[in-house]
Amino acid sequence: MKKSAFRQAFARSIPILCSYAFVGMAYGMMMAEAGQKWYVALLASLTVYTGAFQFVLISFLAGGVSLGVIAVTALLMNGRQLFYSITFLEDFSKMGWKKPLMIHTMTDETYAVNLSLPENMENRHEVMFGVAMLSWMYWAIATVCGCLIGNLIPWDMSGVDFCMTALFVIILIDQWEKAADKKPTLIGGGIALIALAVFGGSSFMLPALLATSAVLLIPNRKGAKRA
DSSP: OOHHHHHHHHHHHHHHHHHHHHHHHHHHHHHHHTTOOHHHHHHHHHHTOOHHHHHHHHHHHHHTOOHHHHHHHHHHHTTHHHHHHHHTHHHHHTSGGGHHHHHHTOOHHHHHHHHTSOTTOTTHHHHHHHHHHHHHHHHHHHHHHHHHHHHHSOOOOTTTTHHHHHHHHHHHHHHHHHOSOOHHHHHHHHHHHHHHHHHOTTTOHHHHHHHHHHHHHHHHHHHHHHO
16 A cells, blocks of 8 residues: 555544544443453454444343344344445455455445545545555454453443444534535434334334435436436
């Protein structure tokens, strides 16, 4: 990676660093409180690498939940990543050996940052890769630091997992301020509330994503046919 691309990637990943430093440490501290070793937490952060589900995974590991239940829950909670990846299919296909890593390291935060990169940006793909790798590193380091701190200092972990919710709210506010068209956000929010009322808090996300995607894609297809 060129130095210029690395510098741009680091500059754009600073907001992710600031958020992952706290959320990742919170996760590591909760893993320590659950009796897990730092290397177990690090392995989860490197392989699972999905903050929201990793917090749920803590209780699963403590409760001895079966691998089948863990796998299904992970799919339901992270099904939104399938929709994220559609946005970058063309970009990832041009990145060669980096493609699997880009797919694995796509998170809500890296998606938001990389989506904001201009299409005509020089070294765009290198910057995207840099943002993804740096963010992955931030999360892993924060996890280990949280585990070590959690083992040294006793903490009351009540409410700590709310930091993930706070992070998503910040992302929403940032995207709302930058977006010229607010309709997709309003449509998505409305559908999410309806899905929450119908399916409940534990399983509303995937139906909401499917319904939102259908509502937003249908007008685009009609417009394309007319053109």
